[in-house]
Amino acid sequence: xxxxxxxxxxxxxxxxxxxxxxxxxxxxxxxxxxxxxxxxxxxxxxxxxxxxxxxxxxxxxxxxxxxxxxxxxxxxxxxxxxxxxxxxxxxxxxxxxxxxxxxxxxxxxxxxxxxxxxxxxxxxxxxxxxxxxxxxxxxxxxxxxxxxxxxxxxxxxxxxxxxxxxxxxxxxxxxxxxxxxxxxxxxxxxxxxxxxxxxxxxxxxxxxxxxxxxxxxxxxxxxxxxxxxxxxxxxxxxxxxxxxxxxxxxxxxxxxxxxxxxxxxxxxxxxxxxxxxxxxxxxxxxxxxxxxxxxxxxxxxxxxxxxxxxxxxxxxxxxxxxxxxxxxxxxxxxxxxxxxxxxxxxxxxxxxxxxxxxxxxxxxxxxxxxxxxxxxxxxxxxxxxxxxxxxxxxxxxxxxxxxxxxxxxxxxxxxxxxxxxxxxxxxxxxxxxxxxxxxxxxxxxxxxxxxxxxxxxxxxxxxxxxxxxxxxxxxxxx
Amino acid sequence: xxxxxxxxxxxxxxxxxxxxxxxxxxxxxxxxxxxxxxxxxxxxxxxxxxxxxxxxxxxxxxxxxxxxxxxxxxxxxxxxxxxxxxxxxxxxxxxxxxxxxxxxxxxxxxxxxxxxxxxxxxxxxxxxxxxxxxxxxxxxxxxxxxxxxxxxxxxxxxxxxxxxxxxxxxxxxxxxxxxxxxxxxxxxxxxxxxxxxxxxxxxxxxxxxxxxxxxxxxxxxxxxxxxxxxxxxxxxxxxxxxxxxxxxxxxxxxxxxxxxxxxxxxxxxxxxxxxxxxxxxxxxxxxxxxxxxxxxxxxxxxxxxxxxxxxxxxxxxxxxxxxxxxxxxxxxxxxxxxxxxxxxxxxxxxxxxxxxxxxxxxxxxxxxxxxxxxxxxxxxxxxxxxxxxxxxxxxxxxxxxxxxxxxxxxxxxxxxxxxxxxxxxxxxxxxxxxxxxxxxxxxxxxxxxxxxxxxxxxxxxxxxxxxxxxxxxxxxxxxxxxxxxxxxxxxxxxxxxxxxxxxxxxxxx
Numbered sequence: 001x002x003x004x005x006x007x008x009x010x011x012x013x014x015x016x017x018x019x020x021x022x023x024x025x026x027x028x029x030x031x032x033x034x035x036x037x038x039x040x041x042x043x044x045x046x047x048x049x050x051x052x053x054x055x056x057x058x059x060x061x062x063x064x065x066x067x068x069x070x071x072x073x074x075x076x077x078x079x080x081x082x083x084x085x086x087x088x089x090x091x092x093x094x095x096x097x098x099x100x101x102x103x104x105x106x107x108x109x110x111x112x113x114x115x116x117x118x119x120x121x122x123x124x125x126x127x128x129x130x131x132x133x134x135x136x137x138x139x140x141x142x143x144x145x146x147x148x149x150x151x152x153x154x155x156x157x158x159x160x161x162x163x164x165x166x167x168x169x170x171x172x173x174x175x176x177x178x179x180x181x182x183x184x185x186x187x188x189x190x191x192x193x194x195x196x197x198x199x200x201x202x203x204x205x206x207x208x209x210x211x212x213x214x215x216x217x218x219x220x221x222x223x224x225x226x227x228x229x230x231x232x233x234x235x236x237x238x239x240x241x242x243x244x245x246x247x248x249x250x251x252x253x254x255x256x257x258x259x260x261x262x263x264x265x266x267x268x269x270x271x272x273x274x275x276x277x278x279x280x281x282x283x284x285x286x287x288x289x290x291x292x293x294x295x296x297x298x299x300x301x302x303x304x305x306x307x308x309x310x311x312x313x314x315x316x317x318x319x320x321x322x323x324x325x326x327x328x329x330x331x332x333x334x335x336x337x338x339x340x341x342x343x344x345x346x347x348x349x350x351x352x353x354x355x356x357x358x359x360x361x362x363x364x365x366x367x368x369x370x371x372x373x374x375x376x377x378x379x380x381x382x383x384x385x386x387x388x389x390x391x392x393x394x395x396x397x398x399x400x401x402x403x404x405x406x407x408x409x410x411x412x413x414x415x416x417x418x419x420x421x422x423x424x425x426x427x428x429x430x431x432x433x434x435x436x437x438x439x440x441x442x443x444x445x446x447x448x449x450x451x452x453x454x455x456x457x458x459x460x461x462x463x464x465x466x467x468x469x470x471x472x473x474x475x476x477x478x
Numbered sequence: 479x480x481x482x483x484x485x486x487x488x489x490x491x492x493x494x495x496x497x498x499x500x501x502x503x504x505x506x507x508x509x510x511x512x513x514x515x516x517x518x519x520x521x522x523x524x525x526x527x528x529x530x531x532x533x534x535x536x537x538x539x540x541x542x543x544x545x546x547x548x549x550x551x552x553x554x555x556x557x558x559x560x561x562x563x564x565x566x567x568x569x570x571x572x573x574x575x576x577x578x579x580x581x582x583x584x585x586x587x588x589x590x591x592x593x594x595x596x597x598x599x600x601x602x603x604x605x606x607x608x609x610x611x612x613x614x615x616x617x618x619x620x621x622x623x624x625x626x627x628x629x630x631x632x633x634x635x636x637x638x639x640x641x642x643x644x645x646x647x648x649x650x651x652x653x654x655x656x657x658x659x660x661x662x663x664x665x666x667x668x669x670x671x672x673x674x675x676x677x678x679x680x681x682x683x684x685x686x687x688x689x690x691x692x693x694x695x696x697x698x699x700x701x702x703x704x705x706x707x708x709x710x711x712x713x714x715x716x717x718x719x720x721x722x723x724x725x726x727x728x729x730x731x732x733x734x735x736x737x738x739x740x741x742x743x744x745x746x747x748x749x750x751x752x753x754x755x756x757x758x759x760x761x762x763x764x765x766x767x768x769x770x771x772x773x774x775x776x777x778x779x780x781x782x783x784x785x786x787x788x789x790x791x792x793x794x795x796x797x798x799x800x801x802x803x804x805x806x807x808x809x810x811x812x813x814x815x816x817x818x819x820x821x822x823x824x825x826x827x828x829x830x831x832x833x834x835x836x837x838x839x840x841x842x843x844x845x846x847x848x849x850x851x852x853x854x855x856x857x858x859x860x861x862x863x864x865x866x867x868x869x870x871x872x873x874x875x876x877x878x879x880x881x882x883x884x885x886x887x888x889x890x891x892x893x894x895x896x897x898x899x900x901x902x903x904x905x906x907x908x909x910x911x912x913x914x915x916x917x918x919x920x921x922x923x924x925x926x927x928x929x930x931x932x933x934x935x936x937x938x939x940x941x942x943x944x945x946x947x948x949x950x951x952x953x954x955x956x957x958x959x960x961x962x963x964x965x966x967x968x969x970x971x972x973x974x975x976x977x978x979x980x981x982x983x984x985x986x987x
Contacts, residue, residue, distance in 0.1 A: 056710025086746035131705040133744050252746035260710050263659075311771045312747075314679040314810045315851070317818050320778075323749050323765055327737040328713045329706070330664065338621065339514075339581045339597055342639060345646045346620050346678055349601055349612025350518035352919075352957040357880050361524065362913040362939060363902045369873025370802060370826065370845050373782060374763075377645050380677035382686035388612040390688050392526025393568040397689075402529055402563040405906040409544075414838020418906065420831035421843065421872050423799040424786045431691035432793050439797075451798030451832050463728040463790040469692070470793065 027380055028078050036124035038067075042112040049112060053094035056080070086169050088207065091129075101137065131155070145176040148330065149193070153203035159210045160231040167238035172206050185244065187271065191226075200229030210236035217243045219293055219302040220270045225235030243272060243303055255310040259334065266291035272303045280305045281335050306336075318344070318355060345378050369422045374423065384426035395429045400437060420451055432469065440470045499565035512855040512965045514581040520957035522610060523572040525949070528563040534562050550946030552908075567941075573610035577601040591628050597621040599678070614685050615903050618678045620648075631656050640668055642704060642717045643735040643751055645787075649700045662708040672700035672721055672730075675789075692793055697731045698723055714738040720756075723791060730789050732756040736862040745772050755787065758795055762787055781805055782826075800829040802844075816855045819864075824846040828872070842905060845871020867900075876902040890923040896935070913939040917955070931959035 039045065045063070058080035068076045099110040106109040113121060115129040131144040138154055141149055156162075159170070183189045194205045205226070210233030214221055221227045248254060262269050270292050278289035293299060309317075312324070325332050344355045353360060355378075360367075368375060379385060389395045396402075405411040411418075419426050438445040450456075456477050459466060467476050534555055536546040545553050547564060555562035578600045584591040597620040601613035608614055623636030634653045639646050649954035651670015658664070674681040680697045687693045702719035715737045719732035740937050741776035752764035767780035780893035788794040802824035851865025864881035878900025886892035896917045903910040917935030924930055933954045942948050 040784075064766075119758055133945025230814070257710065257744075257969050269621045311773065311776065312769070314776045315818075315853070316808060316810075316822060320767070322643070323737065324739070324768065326717075326735070326751055327715055327739045327749060329641065329715075330708060331713075338595075338786065340656070341641055341646070342597060342620055343608075344556065345639075345641075345676075346599075347612070348516075348518060348577050348579060348599065349575040349610055350520050350957070352518075352520055352955075352959075357898065358896055358917060358935060359880070359898045359900055359913050359915045362911055363869075363876040363878070364899050365904060366869045366871065366874035366876040366902060369827075369905075370871040371786070372824075372847065374645070374784075374786065376676045376786075378676050380674050380679070380686050381681075382674070382688060382691075383614075383677055383679065384611045387614075387685075387688045388524075391571050391609040392524060393565070394500065394526050395689055397529070401554065401556060402565075403552075404527070404565060406554065407554060407906050407908055408838055410835075410837040411906055413842070414835040416836075417831040417841045417843065418872065420798055420800045420833055421802070421828045422482070423788075423794055423797055425873065427792075427794060431689045433691070435797070436782065449793075449797040451758045452800060452830065454757070454796065454798050455759045459757075459790070459796065462732065462757045463723070463726070463730070465723070465726050466793060466796060467791050468798075 002085075014132065019320045030078055032124040032126040033122075042116075046112075049093040050096065053092070057093065073183065080341075084164060086166055087166040088157045088159065088165055090157050091155065099137070101366070145174060146178070149197055149204040152207045156203075156205040156207045158203070158231070159208060159236055160233040165235065167235050170208070170235055171240075173237040173239065176204070186246065187268075192204045194226040201226040206230055208236075208239065212236045213239060213241065215300040216241045217272060217302065218300045219274050219295075221270060221300055222298055223270075245303070256331075260292055262289070273305075274299065274302045275304050277305050297324050319373070347378055365425075368425045368428070368460075371424065383429055385444070396431070396434045400434055416449075416451075436470060442470065442472055510584070510586045510966060512581070512583045512964070513964040515578060515964075516959070517576075517578040517961075518583075518957065518959045519574060519576040519604065521572075521574045522955050523570050524609075525570045525951040526568040529563060530566050531561040531563045532787075534560055537562050546569040546945060549611045552943075552945040552947070564947070566947055567951075570951070570953075571607065571609040572605060573607055574604035575601060575610045575613050577605050577613070588624070593625050593627070593628050595621060595623055595625060615679070615683070620678045628783075630658070637673075638668075640666075640702065641735045642702075642719075643715070643753055644702075644717055644719050644733050645675065647700060647702065647719065648678060651700075663706070665703070665705045667701075667703045669701045672698040692792070694723065694725075696723065696725045698791075711742070712738070712740045718944075721789070728790070729757050730791050731787070733762070733787070746770050752783075757790055761785070761801075763801075776810040777808070779805075779807045782824075784826075798831075801833050802826045802828040817852060819850075819852040821848070821850045824876065826871070837840060842870075842872040843876075845869070847871070859888075860884070861886075871907045872905060874904050876900055892921045894919045908945075910942040911939060912942070913937060927962040927963050929959075929963070931957075932963075933957045 043050045045059040046057050047059075048057040061079045064076050064078050067073045096110050096112075100107045101110045101114060111261060115133045116126050117123070118125050118127060134155055135144060135147065135151075138151060140151070142148070161167070178193060179190075181189065190205075194202050196202065206229075209230065210226055211221070211230040212232055212234050213236035214224075214227045214230065216237070218224060218227060273289075273292055274295040275289040275292040276295045278292065282289070295301070347355075352358075356364075375385075386395060394404075396404075401412055405415070406415070435449070436444065438447045439449045440446065441448075456467075460477060462476070464475075470476075522686040530551075532547050532553065536548060537553055537555060538548055539545050545562065546573055547553055547562075551564040551566060553562040553564040561649045580596070580598050580600075582596045583593060584595075593654070599618045599620060600616060601618070602616055603610060603613050619637055620638075623638045623639055624633045625635075626633045632655045634663075635651075637648070637650045638653055640653060649668065649670035651668060653666065653668035653670075655664060655666040671764040672681070673679060674683070674686045677683075677686055679686055681694050682697055698721040699718065700721045702717065704715065704717040706713065706715040708714075715735075717737075718733070719733040719735075720732040722728065723730050733753055733755050735751065735753040737749075739749040740745055741747045745815045747769045747845065748766070749769070750764075750766035753762040754760075754764050761783070763782075763784045765780060765782040767778055769778040770776070783801050784804070786799050788799070804824050806822070806824035808820070810818060810820040810821040823846070825844070825846045829842070847867070847869040849865055849867040851863065854862040856862065862881070863884075866877075866879045868877040869875060878898060880896075880900070882894045882896040882899035883893035884892060896915070897920060898915045899913070901910065901912045915935055915937050917933060919931070919933040921929070921931045933956070936952075937955060938950075938952045940948075940950045
């Protein structure tokens with residue numbers, strides 16, 4: 001009992017689900033072949049197809065009841081379509097009588113069977129007319145989608161005029177083989193096809209596309225007569241287009257060379273790039289991208305470049321960028337604004353590790369003694385190094401010889417080599433008076449600090465005040 | 479500056495509010511503006527040494543070793559001195575620097591090409607201790623100038639920083655740049671009152687002289703000129719700069735620099751440059767580098783020479799600092815689409831210092847540094863990076879590993895776990911420090927106008943010595959950051975939001 005109840009419940013639950021799963025809009029189709037013995041002609045039901053365009057193309061539902069009356073034959077639910085099928089074919093059955101067809105037996109008028117029966121002419125094996133049927137007379141022998149451009153408009157409406165087409169119908173348009181050809185995406189591909197006819201735009205384009213579709217990519221749409229010849233139609237966006245960078249953009253050196261390309265001939269850039277797309281990477285300035293169109297209504301959004309560093313900016317680039325930046329400042333300024341530089345060159349006291357790795361304060365003596373680069377470019381010796389060393393008890397605040405450099409008992413008498421090699425590091429803890437204790441010519445041990453490269457005459461000429469600190473006001477060269 | 483009666487946090491807050499009001503007022507009156515406010519705070523601590531002394535008679539002598547204090551500190555005693563000195567571990571210094579950096583640009587001021595730029599920083603130590611460098615004075619103007627730019631010329635008036643081979647020179651004055659883009663030529667010149675090196679402060683500021691050393695009484699006059707030529711295959715540039723002490727009318731510095739680059743092939747470049755210290759009459763730093771770059775390989779070999787530069791109003795240049803010469807090589811290879819490996823090596827040797835003495839010989843005069851690392855992207859959004867670095871040379875050495883694992887599920891969010899372990903012995907002092915760190919960083923872009931960041935790290939550090947002065951120093955470091963980016967302007971409307979809000983700080987992207 002319980003089992004039956006469960007089955008009943010399951011069936012009850014499944015029934016509505018099954019009903020929901022049916023296509024509600026699926027129309028009951030008439031099986032022509034099954035009725036082939038009943039109807040000797042097409043116009044018996046489809047009167048409007050041949051005799052009189054004012055007559056309906058479809059029979060009424062009551063005509064089925066002639067046989068399917070529920071007694072002789074079961075009733076059927078067939079009903080004629082209430083609206084025309086979505087299509088962009090500009091065909092009218094009343095024109096058929098004016099369409100002569102050449103046959104081996106001579107020229108004769110087109111019949112329904114010429115388009116709607118299979119090649120073996122099996123009576124009532126009705127099928128939809130195919131483009132190939134039209135092209136038997138209208139074509140040049142090529143496949144439907146490969147036919148010559150001027151033939152499209154013979155049978156098809158331009159997309160904006162095919163108002164019954166829904167987006168889903170447009171999205172299902174088959175792509176012609178021309179679209180698969182190498183280079184089709186370029187101007188020499190689809191651009192040449194679009195403009196290569198006597199019409200403002202090729203009818204082959206207008207059949208499937210409208211201006212909105214072109215705006216997916218084309219920034220220069222207002223300057224392209226072929227695009228302007230297309231009417232706007234948002235349904236055209238149902239065909240998805242993806243803007244892909246041309247192969248040149250992947251070539252080595254492209255980032256470096258593209259600026260010169262724009263300056264030389266911007267025409268090849270304006271198709272896909274707005275002025276704003278340059279600003280994704282470049283500093284906004286008056287000079288940059290002036291040859292490109294600004295983003296505006298009626299123009300495509302174009303390419304959306306992603307800012308990425310050039311190949312040269314790899315790991316450790318910041319460590320050695322000084323020489324490159326010094327020789328090509330304008331190149332740097334193309335993408336970097338001055339605050340970018342000052343983020344490191346005038347560092348923030350509250351910034352967590354950035355240029356230097358975490359824990360750098362622990363290892364900084366090894367970097368400072370033999371400087372890989374100049375610390376004082378970014379860190380003022382006084383306000384940065386000495387201030388911190390003062391807090392840490394690392395500055396010389398009393399007489400020398402307190403024993404900080406204790407690895408050798410004779411460091412103070414032999415410190416000259418260390419000092420000349422790493423003088424910048426010495427000045428992070430020592431001030432001039434520390435050294436003048438011994439190195440002044442006016443007192444102390446009178447030890448000369450002058451070593452290789454010292455040119456007394458040169459320095460006297462440039463700034464004798466420097467000499468005064470140790471030698472007093474007299475000329476020490478005498 | 480920096481001596482207001484307000485507490486430091488209030489100082490920074492009041493100054494920040496003032497800047498906001500200024501920006502708001504300026505923005506309201508101008509057609510367009512960008513304002514980027516970057517507020518950061520971190521909590522750090524560090525520990526050094528404290529000089530101490532004991533009577534010479536209280537020292538303890540151990541056969542075969544030097545004198546020590548009774549509690550085990552090695553002491554330095556001079557013959558006949560009444561006291562011996564030593565360094566004991568210093569107090570822990572805790573600091574919480576808080577800064578706000580404002581980057582403001584105004585344009586649309588009625589004259590095409592005219593704009594106003596300001597980059598200022600407000601700083602304070604929330605803890606009030608001011609141990610951490612960089613928060614004094616509380617208000618610092620890094621740049622503040624009016625600019626008039628046309629296709630062929632740019633004129634700047636105000637505080638500005640000029641970057642060249644001779645460094646980043648700050649000054650208050652005027653700068654002019656003329657361009658002939660067709661010929662690839664440009665010339666520039668500038669003149670003004672100079673700022674201290676590596677600082678937004680003048681050389682007369684007490685903040686750049688914490689040890690009360692000799693200090694100039696007047697700011698130096700800085701003047702410079704440069705000219706450059708560039709083409710698709712080569713660049714060349716010459717720079718000249720002089721600084722003059724207006725009180726004595728004598729040079730503070732005078733330097734000349736040459737820099738050039740050639741690209742014989744799209745993937746090959748040769749960069750070289752040198753600077754000559756006209757004041758001292760000697761060559762300064764120089765380098766030449768040959769680089770190869772393609773999508774998979776970046777390689778570079780080079781020669782370098784480094785010599786520090788000192789101003790003539792210090793005596794340091796008369797102490798004959800010597801240069802070192804170095805050869806280096808670096809390579810980075812995309813070994814697999816998910817793996818990049820890199821390595822770098824440099825060897826250097828100092829010129830003869832001509833200062834050896836019989837009593838102290840064997841000091842290092844050459845050294846090397848190298849590193850080997852790799853970056854792995856095991857899946858979309860994931861990055862694993864690790865590097866081992868080692869350095870050995872005069873004064874100090876270091877060796878250690880650093881790495882991070884980062885996850886960025888979108889452009890708006892990134893999280894990273896970081897870690898490192900480094901060892902650093904010194905040459906001139908018994909001190910072998912070892913530090914281990916582990917931390918986490920997170921960045922979140924709440925909107926196109928707001929970006930947040932936090933980080934927390936644990937530092938475990940030990941300083942080994944053969945006496946009682948060895949100590950451990952562990953700490954947590956915390957940091958937080960808020961970036962606000964505001965902008966308005968008719969010519970910004972077409973820009974993507976991310977670009978519209980970041981014209982001044984796009985390095986953040």
